Amino acid sequence: GQQVMQIPQYQHVQEGEDFTTYCNSSTTLSNIQWYKQRPGGHPVFLIQLVKSGEVKKQKRLTFQFGEAKKNSSLHITATQTTDVGTYFCAGRYTGANSKLTFGKGITLSVRP
């Protein structure tokens, strides 16, 4: 079946380090969304990317959609302890009745 892959599932960084994570699909995506879930909380929408090669920034977070629309990246500059949480990508495939498919997420921990 169609899957959106996020590997690894866990990453630990020192506060102040940069962090990059990727989301990969074997087939072309119509669009991709990113969500953040704080420990004990619920997923919260961060961004949606639609166009090939699209780059969007939110303060220290940079999101990119690949040229082939099969992958996406999230880059955090100078991580802070407030960045702790699980980051999910969710992709929608082309075609009628295609539903949003979530990756398994990457849990980021930040050492102060």
Next chain:
Amino acid sequence: NAGVTQTPKFQVLKTGQSMTLQCAQDMNHEYMSWYRQDPGMGLRLIHYSVGAGITDQGEVPNGYNVSRSTTEDFPLRLLSAAPSQTSVYFCASSYSYGTDYEQYFGPGTRLTVT
């Protein structure tokens, strides 16, 4: 706006019991969905609805029923609880289904089946 609300926040059931997880939204969203979240499995879609009176199955529908009699409410029913249904359940809504909009998630219900 309260957004998406879910009750209860926590629930413990015995195997074979039934219960309904409540979900409501006050944003007049067409699209509502239920996910379960298990460690290492991400968010898996159980059932969804594109409008009142219309529901469909997601990735893991077995053991769950839904109905959507109003735009606001989308309850999830567990017919006969099993330990495999121990999970955190999230309800989500978005403005529409056909064109992508952000999904708003409720705070979740943490269910344990013993």
